[in-house]
Amino acid sequence: MKNDVAATAHAGAARRMAADAAGVAEAARILRGGGLVAFPTETVYGLGADATSEAAVARVYRAKGRPAFNPLIAHVATLAAAQEQGIFSSEAALLAKSFWPGPLTLVVPLAAQATVCALARAGQDTIALRIPSHPAALALIAAAGRPLAAPSANRSGRVSPVAAAHVAQDIGGEIDLILDGGPCSLGLESTIIGCLEGPPRLLRPGGIPRAAIEAALGFSLAGPWQESCSPEDIRSPGALASHYAPRARLRLEATTLDAGEAGLDFGGRFPAGANVRDLSPSRDLSEAAANLFAFLRELDALGASCIAVAPIPGEGLGEAINDRLKRAAAPRA
Ligand code: AMP
Ligand code: MG
Numbered sequence: 001m002k003n004d005v006a007a008t009a010h011a012g013a014a015r016r017m018a019a020d021a022a023g024v025a026e027a028a029r030i031l032r033g034g035g036l037v038a039f040p041t042e043t044v045y046g047l048g049a050d051a052t053s054e055a056a057v058a059r060v061y062r063a064k065g066r067p068a069f070n071p072l073i074a075h076v077a078t079l080a081a082a083q084e085q086g087i088f089s090s091e092a093a094l095l096a097k098s099f100w101p102g103p104l105t106l107v108v109p110l111a112a113q114a115t116v117c118a119l120a121r122a123g124q125d126t127i128a129l130r131i132p133s134h135p136a137a138l139a140l141i142a143a144a145g146r147p148l149a150a151p152s153a154n155r156s157g158r159v160s161p162v163a164a165a166h167v168a169q170d171i172g173g174e175i176d177l178i179l180d181g182g183p184c185s186l187g188l189e190s191t192i193i194g195c196l197e198g199p200p201r202l203l204r205p206g207g208i209p210r211a212a213i214e215a216a217l218g219f220s221l222a223g224p225w226q227e228s229c230s231p232e233d234i235r236s237p238g239a240l241a242s243h244y245a246p247r248a249r250l251r252l253e254a255t256t257l258d259a260g261e262a263g264l265d266f267g268g269r270f271p272a273g274a275n276v277r278d279l280s281p282s283r284d285l286s287e288a289a290a291n292l293f294a295f296l297r298e299l300d301a302l303g304a305s306c307i308a309v310a311p312i313p314g315e316g317l318g319e320a321i322n323d324r325l326k327r328a329a330a331p332r333a
Contacts, residue, residue: 013168013173014038014176014178015176015177015178016164016168016177016179016180017177017178017180018179019179019180019181021139023136023179024139024143027039027048027143027177028140028143028145030176031048031050031140031144031146032050032144032146034049034053035049035056036048036049036059036060036174036176036177037140037175037177037179038161038167038175038179039136039140039150039179039181040134040136040137040164041075041137041150041184042103042134042137042184042186042207043103043132043190043206044160044161044162044189044293045153045161045163045166045167046150046153047060047064047151047152047171047175048140048149048150049148049150050144051072051075051115051116051117051149052115052146054117054118056149057117057120057149058119060149062174063171064151064154064155064171065155065157067156068122070122071120071124071128072120072121072122072150073105073128073130073150074120074127074129074130074147074148074149075129075131075147075148075149076129076131077131077138078131079096082100082131083111084113084114085110085111085115085116085129085147086108086127087109087111088108088195089108089195091200091217092108094216094217095195095216095217099208099212099216101131101133101138102131102132103188103191103206103208104130104207105129105130105190105191105192105193106192106193106195107127107128107129107192107193107194107196107203108126108127108195109127110127114127115147116147116149120149126194128192129147130190134181136181153166153167153170153175154166154167154170154171155170155171157243157245157332158170158246159246159293159297159300162183162184163183163184164178164179164180164181166294166297183290183294184290186207186286186289187294188206188289188320189320190206190207190208191204191208191213192206193221194223199219199222200213200221201222202221202222202223202224203223203224204224204320204323205224205320206320207289207317209316209317209319209320210319211315224323242330242331243324243330244327245328245330246296246299246300247300248262248300248307249305250306251306251307251309252309252325252326252329253309254308254309254310255311256270257308258306260304260305261304261306261307261308262275262276262299262302262306262307263308263309263310264277264279264295264308264309265279266278266279266280266288266310267280267281270310275299275302275304277298279312285315285316285317285318285321288318292324292325296328312325
């Protein structure tokens with residue numbers, strides 16, 4: 001298969017344990033010692049490190065090949081722990097109470113007593129915080145006893161990992177342990193909301209649909225502004241144009257499959273075949289989200305130079321699915 005060198009350059013035999021009590025205890029020990037542990041969340045697999053340690057966080061950036069201007073989300077287990085790190089406006093508190101634990105990240109002003117290190121925040125005076133709902137993730141954060149920086153456990157810019165095997169393929173050689181909790185239930189990253197000055201803004205669509213957040217707030221959200229890339233949005237590089245990219249080129253809104261193409265289908269539009277994966281034959285967007293990254297990897301592994309992607313509705317989780325596909329299709333830097 002072509003391009004295998006890049007695919008395996010960072011692969012290696014990481015230690016792997018089940019995400020049970022023994023695995024969580026060992027993972028917490030490693031994290032407290034400054035090591036790197038990949039762990040399951042409901043969104044995607046995270047590459048965890050002690051968010052209060054510059055040295056540990058520096059290893060995360062290195063392992064991922066992530067540019068240091070791209071800040072990390074600090075994962076905490078309780079609202080009290082989040083409020084130690086960030087300043088919550090009444091709207092931020094409302095969103096936290098409505099959607100935590102779960103796939104929502106809040107970007108808020110940094111609290112004076114915050115312990116998350118500057119490198120994890122890319123030097124900004126804001127902080128991104130999330131309480132995940134995956135039981136193993138919550139147990140791990142509690143056992144580590146500190147916030148965990150945990151970007152997706154893959155090479156920066158590539159397809160996010162939704163299974164332990166994906167982590168091993170991408171960055172297994174760079175990390176100390178992989179906690180295997182099976183496939184991620186949601187399969188899409190968190191929705192990121194900025195609660196800074198002015199009304200809350202949607203910085204990245206994700207696992208909580210826009211409409212649910214708007215219903216909780218009682219008004220419409222502005223953003224995201226990926227195309228214009230205003231200075232404020234540059235601070236949120238989850239919004240960078242090219243990201244989540246497979247090796248193959250993507251052809252979006254494809255209504256037919258051309259010769260030689262692999263197909264990422266939705267709702268049975270393409271003829272079935274070994275080169276086609278249907279995200280959801282029954283047009284269920286939750287099923288499509290859960291399949292998205294794994295199917296992109298599978299199709300990429302077939303070696304086709306182009307993946308045709310069927311149209312996917314934009315409502316609900318479709319906004320985040322289309323966002324990821326658009327950026328996977330964007331010209332590479
Ligand atoms: P991920 O790549 O899924 O780990 O998500 C990290 C993303 O969260 C970044 O790329 C930013 O978009 C956003 N983020 C994290 N920290 C901040 C921050 N302090 N200010 C603004 N956005 C942030
Ligand atoms: Mg990522």
